[in-house]
Amino acid sequence: QAVFLGIQRLRMATPDADSLSPPAPEPEPGKFMKAYTSLSTWLTNLFPVWTILFAGVALKSPEAFAWFTTEYFTAGLGILMLSMGITLSPNDFVRIMQRPNAILLGFAGCYLFMPLLALGLAKGFALDPALVAGMVLVGSINGGQASNLCAYIAGGDVALSVLMTTATTLGAIVCTPLLCKQLLGAVVPVNAVGIAISTIQVVLAPIVIGMSFNKLFPKTTKKIEPLTPVVGTIATCLLVAASVAQCSESILSAGVRLQFPIILLHVLGGLAGYLVPKALGFSETASRTMAIETSMKSSAF
Numbered sequence: 001q002a003v004f005l006g007i008q009r010l011r012m013a014t015p016d017a018d019s020l021s022p023p024a025p026e027p028e029p030g031k032f033m034k035a036y037t038s039l040s041t042w043l044t045n046l047f048p049v050w051t052i053l054f055a056g057v058a059l060k061s062p063e064a065f066a067w068f069t070t071e072y073f074t075a076g077l078g079i080l081m082l083s084m085g086i087t088l089s090p091n092d093f094v095r096i097m098q099r100p101n102a103i104l105l106g107f108a109g110c111y112l113f114m115p116l117l118a119l120g121l122a123k124g125f126a127l128d129p130a131l132v133a134g135m136v137l138v139g140s141i142n143g144g145q146a147s148n149l150c151a152y153i154a155g156g157d158v159a160l161s162v163l164m165t166t167a168t169t170l171g172a173i174v175c176t177p178l179l180c181k182q183l184l185g186a187v188v189p190v191n192a193v194g195i196a197i198s199t200i201q202v203v204l205a206p207i208v209i210g211m212s213f214n215k216l217f218p219k220t221t222k223k224i225e226p227l228t229p230v231v232g233t234i235a236t237c238l239l240v241a242a243s244v245a246q247c248s249e250s251i252l253s254a255g256v257r258l259q260f261p262i263i264l265l266h267v268l269g270g271l272a273g274y275l276v277p278k279a280l281g282f283s284e285t286a287s288r289t290m291a292i293e294t295s296m297k298s299s300a301f
Contacts, residue, residue, distance in 0.1 A: 037226050044153050044229040047236075054241040059252060062245035068238060077145050077202035080235040083228040084148045084158055085210020086221055092159035102286050105277060106143075106164040109294040111175045114269050115139040119183050121261045131258055133184055139265065140179040142168035144298040145202065146239070149232040156289035162207055164293045169199045270295030 043050075058065055068076075096102070118139025122132040143165045151161035173192045180186055214221045244251065251259075273294025277287040 033226075040226050040230050044233055047150070047153055047233050050233060050237050051240050054237040055244045058241040058244035059248045062248040065238070065242045065245040068242035068245075073239065073242060074198075074202060076235045076239050078206045080145055080149060080232050080239070081162075081203055081206035082210045083232040083235070084152060084162065085207035086214055086225060086228055087152065088159055088162070088207065088211050089214060090211060093163065096157070096160050096163055102160055102277070102282060102290065103163055103167055105280070105282075106273075106290050106293050107167055107171060109269070109273050109276070109290065110143060110164075110168045111140065111171060111179065113272060114265070114294065114297070115179045115183060117268060117272075118265055121265055125257065125261045127258065127261065131254065133180075133186065135261065135265070136180065136183050137176075138262070138297050140176050140183070142172040142176075142298050143293045144296045146236045147292050147296040149229070149236055150292045150296065151289050152232070153229060154288055154292065155285065156292060157285050160286060160289045161293060162203070164290070166199065166203050168293075169195065169203065169298075266295045266297075 115136060116139075118135045119132070122135040127135065145165060148158060148161045148165060150156075152158050173195050177189070270291045274287050274291035277290045278284075282290070
């Protein structure tokens with residue numbers, strides 16, 4: 001009996017074969033999924049090319065995007081943010097909020113560096129007063145929602161990008177009129193309630209819905225996640241084209257003398273948005289995200 005009990009104890013203390021074997025590997029994606037993933041990567045990596053092509057068509061034939069009205073615009077932004085929300089979890093935001101210095105630095109880049117850079121470029125290129133005002137407005141507005149997609153494609157921190165976009169959008173209620181008053185001597189009326197509602201509609205609500213879907217249906221989310229960058233790319237290209245189409249005549253009549261300073265504004269903003277965080281010890285991912293957030297402005301806003 002003692003021998004029998006000893007054997008039983010030994011068997012109970014010894015892990016079975018199943019516990020010693022490594023976990024079963026996940027099934028490899030099928031040929032269709034592999035092909036789709038490759039195509040999706042190719043399409044999203046060429047995102048700047050598609051944006052330029054859509055903008056070119058909008059300049060040449062603005063009537064092609066006349067159907068894309070304000071209602072579609074809001075829906076397009078919502079779809080874009082929903083496609084990003086699916087890739088996130090609440091833990092991502094908790095992680096960012098524990099060290100909010102990146103958000104504060106990004107906010108300073110948006111509302112201190114960029115407005116002054118815009119004014120300096122406008123004055124340096126001797127633009128007309130109306131174009132100076134336009135440059136300062138572009139420099140003094142919030143970050144664009146498409147920056148979240150760009151952060152995703154570029155391997156940045158999407159949660160940080162979303163929080164920075166939200167912070168600068170809400171900050172526009174106070175900062176944009178104040179900057180225009182100080183830099184231009186003009187009062188720019190801002191609909192604070194409208195901005196708050198818009199932020200909830202096109203930023204916060206889609207992100208929360210996407211995260212909730214990710215939390216409740218993780219397996220389904222994993223299957224549809226490869227779709228998100230493609231959906232976001234299509235939505236962004238339509239948003240850009242619709243915005244360009246609405247003011248195509250003004251863009252063409254202004255010519256290179258306006259386009260060159262605008263390009264410089266975004267390029268220099270992106271360089272500063274990357275180099276300053278790197279010099280301050282931020283990670284490559286955070287620096288890349290802040291570069292995108294600093295340089296990309298919500299011109300349509």
